[in-house]
Amino acid sequence: MRGILIRYRHLLPLTSKTPLVSLEEGSTPLIPLDSTGKDLGIRLFAKFEGANPTGSFKDRGMVLAVAKAIEAGARGLVCASTGNTSASAAAYAARTGIPCTVLLPGGKVAMGKLAQAMVYGARVISLKGNFDRALELALEVSRELGLAVVNSVNRYRLWGQRSVAWEICDELGHPPDVVVLPVGNAGNITASWAGFVQYSRIGKIGRIPAMFGVQAEGAAPLALGKPCPEPETVATAIRIGRPVNGKKARWAVRMSGGRFLSVSDGEILDAQKRLAACEGVFAEPASCAGIAGLYRLASQNGLSTGKEYVAVLTGNGLKDTDAATSGKRPPVEVDAELKAIREVLL
Ligand SMILES: *Cc1c(COP(=O)(O)O)cnc(C)c1O
Numbered sequence: 312m313r314g315i316l317i318r319y320r321h322l323l324p325l326t327s328k329t330p331l332v333s334l335e336e337g338s339t340p341l342i343p344l345d346s347t348g349k350d351l352g353i354r355l356f357a358k359f360e361g362a363n364p365t366g367s368f369k370d371r372g373m374v375l376a377v378a379k380a381i382e383a384g385a386r387g388l389v390c391a392s393t394g395n396t397s398a399s400a401a402a403y404a405a406r407t408g409i410p411c412t413v414l415l416p417g418g419k420v421a422m423g424k425l426a427q428a429m430v431y432g433a434r435v436i437s438l439k440g441n442f443d444r445a446l447e448l449a450l451e452v453s454r455e456l457g458l459a460v461v462n463s464v465n466r467y468r469l470w471g472q473r474s475v476a477w478e479i480c481d482e483l484g485h486p487p488d489v490v491v492l493p494v495g496n497a498g499n500i501t502a503s504w505a506g507f508v509q510y511s512r513i514g515k516i517g518r519i520p521a522m523f524g525v526q527a528e529g530a531a532p533l534a535l536g537k538p539c540p541e542p543e544t545v546a547t548a549i550r551i552g553r554p555v556n557g558k559k560a561r562w563a564v565r566m567s568g569g570r571f572l573s574v575s576d577g578e579i580l581d582a583q584k585r586l587a588a589c590e591g592v593f594a595e596p597a598s599c600a601g602i603a604g605l606y607r608l609a610s611q612n613g614l615s616t617g618k619e620y621v622a623v624l625t626g627n628g629l630k631d632t633d634a635a636t637s638g639k640r641p642p643v644e645v646d647a648e649l650k651a652i653r654e655v656l657l
Pocket of ligand 1: 367368369395396463493494495496497498499500548549595597598625626627
């Protein structure tokens with residue numbers, strides 16, 4: 312499908328001068344989660360965004376943001392990041408030969424993501440502060456040095472991210488009843504909703520799914536309705552206390568007939584384990600907040616039996632193996648003999 316800019320060019324703000332950048336992002340699998348759906352009494356699919364080139368949905372928006380930055384003559388890119396934005400920005404910067412600077416909240420970025428930013432060749436700066444502060448500084452740096460900010464304050468990022476909604480409808484042949492997403496800066500839930508709205512305006516679909524946004528209990532400003540000065544959660548990709556797109560997201564969720572809710576870190580890790588062990592799908596902790604949210608709702612009789620749900624699994628589990636393996640028993644070690652294996656298995 313050759314990437315988002317080609318597949319959906321008629322729905323994106325491209326001009327004859329926009330370079331058709333591509334790492335073949337998008338066109339990710341829509342995987343039926345039969346076991347989980349049966350458990351919950353719903354029809355459930357996972358949109359597996361971990362299959363994008365850098366392992367998260369950020370590529371959908373980044374490809375357009377970088378193409379537009381190049382079109383506008385930007386001297387480079389800058390972003391603040393909990394990890395996946397920097398991985399994606401660094402990859403598209405490498406692809407197009409534009410310099411990229413990333414500001415990371417010190418010590419709170421999963422190792423796989425940090426490795427990506429480093430190996431793609433970005434300038435990586437670790438800050439003694441949290442994500443919200445890193446973003447303030449990214450905006451200042453961009454003004455001073457003439458760099459394009461590729462965080463989700465960038466409207467092209469959000470526009471490119473609409474493509475997940477288009478793909479879900481194209482694949483199912485209709486809109487699902489409910490779409491559930493993890494929420495950090497709340498750009499993705501806003502963008503997905505805008506994607507459904509755009510599809511309905513051009514007559515591709517007749518209704519908009521209810522958008523459910525799930526936050527981690529320790530970083531739940533939208534679920535609680537107040538900022539969270541010291542966000543904390545194992546799901547580092549959604550460890551955000553002041554969501555940049557909070558206002559737009561509240562509007563989107565209300566208009567769609569959806570809601571925000573929060574789940575504990577324990578529920579997130581249980582959902583991650585269940586998805587991997589019962590479905591064969593390994594997603595990073597933040598991604599699994601959505602599934603944890605469905606379990607929470609099921610326990611409160613908050614799900615509509617028989618309806619069709621799509622959970623967007625935003626990032627690949629391989630990015631953060633520490634979170635996934637902590638507390639798990641390491642493999643048993645035995646002599647390299649058949650007898651020893653037999654003793655373990657029988
Ligand atoms: C960025 C990210 C999120 C949060 O998306 P927002 O647009 O900030 O709400 C969720 N999950 C993963 C894996 C991410 O990388």
